[in-house]
Amino acid sequence: MIRTLKASFVECSGRDRAQKLLDDGTYIELLGPFDGLESPHLEPQGIVPQSDDGVIIARGTLNRQRVVVISIEGNFQGGGIGEVSGAKIAGALERALKDCEAGIKTIPLLMFDTGGVRLQEANYGLLSIAEIGAAIVALRRHVPVIAVIPGKIGAFGGMSITAGLCSAIIMTREGRLGLNGPEVIEQEAGIREFDSKDRQLIWGTIGGNQRTAAGFADLLIEDDIEAVKEAVTSIINSEVIPKIRTEQVERYQAFLNLINPLQRMSPEKVRELWKDSETTIENKVEFVSESEKSAGRGQVWFDLLRNDAAEIGDIPSVRVADSMIGDTKVRYIAVVPDAQNRFPRARKGEVGLQEGWSIAKHIREAIEADQYGEKRAIVAIVDVPSQAYGYHEELLGIHQACAAAVDAYATARLAGHPVISFIPGNAISGAFLSHGMQANRLIALRDAGVNVHVMSKQSAARITQRSLEELEAATKKVPAMAYDIESFEKLGALFSLVDGVEASAPGRKDYDIIYKEIGQAIEDVRMDGLTDLSGRLTSAIAQSGGRSASILVREKLNEQWN
Amino acid sequence: MFHLENIIYTFPATKRIGKRAHVGVVGSGDLEIMMEPCDSSQTEVTIRTGITGFKDTWEAVIYRFFNQHDIAAKVKINDFGATPGVVSIRLSQALEVSCND
Numbered sequence: 001m002i003r004t005l006k007a008s009f010v011e012c013s014g015r016d017r018a019q020k021l022l023d024d025g026t027y028i029e030l031l032g033p034f035d036g037l038e039s040p041h042l043e044p045q046g047i048v049p050q051s052d053d054g055v056i057i058a059r060g061t062l063n064r065q066r067v068v069v070i071s072i073e074g075n076f077q078g079g080g081i082g083e084v085s086g087a088k089i090a091g092a093l094e095r096a097l098k099d100c101e102a103g104i105k106t107i108p109l110l111m112f113d114t115g116g117v118r119l120q121e122a123n124y125g126l127l128s129i130a131e132i133g134a135a136i137v138a139l140r141r142h143v144p145v146i147a148v149i150p151g152k153i154g155a156f157g158g159m160s161i162t163a164g165l166c167s168a169i170i171m172t173r174e175g176r177l178g179l180n181g182p183e184v185i186e187q188e189a190g191i192r193e194f195d196s197k198d199r200q201l202i203w204g205t206i207g208g209n210q211r212t213a214a215g216f217a218d219l220l221i222e223d224d225i226e227a228v229k230e231a232v233t234s235i236i237n238s239e240v241i242p243k244i245r246t247e248q249v250e251r252y253q254a255f256l257n258l259i260n261p262l263q264r265m266s267p268e269k270v271r272e273l274w275k276d277s278e279t280t281i282e283n284k285v286e287f288v289s290e291s292e293k294s295a296g297r298g299q300v301w302f303d304l305l306r307n308d309a310a311e312i313g314d315i316p317s318v319r320v321a322d323s324m325i326g327d328t329k330v331r332y333i334a335v336v337p338d339a340q341n342r343f344p345r346a347r348k349g350e351v352g353l354q355e356g357w358s359i360a361k362h363i364r365e366a367i368e369a370d371q372y373g374e375k376r377a378i379v380a381i382v383d384v385p386s387q388a389y390g391y392h393e394e395l396l397g398i399h400q401a402c403a404a405a406v407d408a409y410a411t412a413r414l415a416g417h418p419v420i421s422f423i424p425g426n427a428i429s430g431a432f433l434s435h436g437m438q439a440n441r442l443i444a445l446r447d448a449g450v451n452v453h454v455m456s457k458q459s460a461a462r463i464t465q466r467s468l469e470e471l472e473a474a475t476k477k478v479p480a481m482a483y484d485i486e487s488f489e490k491l492g493a494l495f496s497l498v499d500g501v502e503a504s505a506p507g508r509k510d511y512d513i514i515y516k517e518i519g520q521a522i523e524d525v526r527m528d529g530l531t532d533l534s535g536r537l538t539s540a541i542a543q544s545g546g547r548s549a550s551i552l553v554r555e556k557l558n559e560q561w562n
Numbered sequence: 563m564f565h566l567e568n569i570i571y572t573f574p575a576t577k578r579i580g581k582r583a584h585v586g587v588v589g590s591g592d593l594e595i596m597m598e599p600c601d602s603s604q605t606e607v608t609i610r611t612g613i614t615g616f617k618d619t620w621e622a623v624i625y626r627f628f629n630q631h632d633i634a635a636k637v638k639i640n641d642f643g644a645t646p647g648v649v650s651i652r653l654s655q656a657l658e659v660s661c662n663d
Binding site: 013032033034043046047048049050051073075076077 | 565566582584587589590598
């Protein structure tokens with residue numbers, strides 16, 4: 001058949017995209033516009049909510065295969081993930097997982113059109129994205145989880161990490177995939193680093209064409225409904241079997257080692273080096289130097305907790321050591337500042353390209369070593385100011401590096417390793433998602449220097465087009481928008497918030513408290529035996545209001561699912 | 563600061579619409595309309611908008627539409643700065659969807 005006219009997929013609304021993908025007459029929308037589940041957090045901030053909170057969940061079939069389509073409406077609040085929209089996505093994936101576990105193969109298809117966390121609901125979005133990631137990693141063991149990034153907005157922020165976790169990524173030329181949006185990089189790193197008005201630069205760095213050529217997406221398709229269906233079907237039918245990116249740690253590390261970050265690289269060069277990395281699998285090992293240690297909380301606590309255990313990390317910014325808590329083997333991992341970091345944008349303790357892949361490497365190593373024996377605990381020591389913001393970071397796929405770390409932590413958790421996050425410092429945004437958020441238990445210190453949030457106030461004000469004063473005022477109304485750890489506690493995700501510990505210069509007494517606390521968290525994980533993140537929704541604080549909408553959405557979704 | 567305007571109108575009405583309809587997006591210059599059949603013989607229109615101070619304009623647009631279309635329905639509007647023309651078009655679209663098969 002000759003087709004002359006194309007039917008654009010990009011131009012469709014989120015709901016149209018879902019409807020057009022599914023076989024005729026099989027579309028069943030769950031939690032639709034008349035079910036009354038809108039965001040409870042927007043109206044108090046003077047923002048008009050949307051009846052479906054910008055996410056469309058539809059069950060149906062595609063070529064008679066049972067699928068669930070999760071489609072994000074980019075025109076509502078930039079496709080931002082809030083509490084309700086996030087719970088719709090996570091809940092649908094969790095239901096699909098249940099089906100798969102019961103032998104009913106249900107394939108999730110995610111239509112991305114999102115800037116990431118909805119800044120007006122900040123930490124709710126962060127928690128949701130961690131839950132979405134957890135479900136994807138678990139689902140991938142049963143079915144392919146397929147991402148489509150058609151374009152208009154693309155997939156940014158935490159949701160680019162989500163895309164990086166999927167089995168396959170399908171993009172059009174118009175689609176974009178990157179961790180930090182152009183405006184945010186410009187705000188954080190300056191216009192010389194990235195000019196957010198330069199469209200050629202933007203698409204050259206993170207557009208569909210470049211992403212497919214440089215190893216960050218699988219299929220580049222025309223903007224055409226039939227092309228989307230064909231591409232999705234080819235993956236469902238295993239005509240195309242993409243390698244799982246997050247598991248190819250060696251390849252991506254080799255790729256990064258081919259790069260000289262001090263020279264501004266062209267997108268074309270990156271494509272070449274990606275090809276080269278296929279044959280040059282060799283890891284350059286850097287030494288962990290004792291002399292250039294930072295005095296930050298991450299480093300201090302790492303040294304305190306590991307005691308005299310030898311360091312086994314491969315780069316100075318990711319410290320790794322195996323030690324013991326009681327009879328339990330523990331692997332500590334901390335991301336710390338390294339003033340000589342090869343990548344200048346990751347010198348202040350940010351989670352950057354090398355850091356993401358290095359975390360992944362050291363966790364996967366432990367999973368493999370413990371495959372048949374006692375699963376050691378993995379303890380993330382979290383003091384991370386942010387992810388790294390820069391041109392090279394985006395060009396070389398920092399979202400994928402973050403996804404690799406997320407995947408490794410989630411995989412360890414699913415394999416039965418107790419994964420604990422200990423937060424003595426900042427736990428921010430993509431850095432926290434990558435290093436800490438996938439833990440079974442979160443332990444934080446009650447201290448003014450412990451903050452959890454999704455974006456610096458300056459950037460958040462710029463993106464939401466508010467003044468700093470307006471932003472501060474909104475923060476007072478919505479605890480999820482606040483930066484302090486006590487507000488974060490109100491969301492019910494913490495295992496414990498520890499009082500009376502000296503956070504920046506801990507002594508023996510502080511060590512004893514935290515050593516015991518981590519030990520208890522490990523014990524708690526072993527007791528309940530759950531390997532998912534459901535504990536964050538069943539905690540007393542979550543149940544008594546901290547996560548009301550997240551819980552309600554899942555309940556309603558369960559009612560409507562079958 | 564942080565203020566939404568809620569506007570409600572009710573009119574007597576007679577004709578029942580066939581089914582519920584959902585059109586539009588709460589995105590720049592657009593709005594979302596949910597139209598549902600209503601058993602009582604009246605129409606109730608609830609509007610939420612962040613663009614405050616245009617009550618007169620809303621009144622003119624809504625009155626005109628429901629003068630022309632005598633339908634008993636529950637209508638919810640979530641507005642994100644739609645112009646009067648866009649509001650009318652979306653209302654017509656919602657009505658069309660709710661009357662077709």
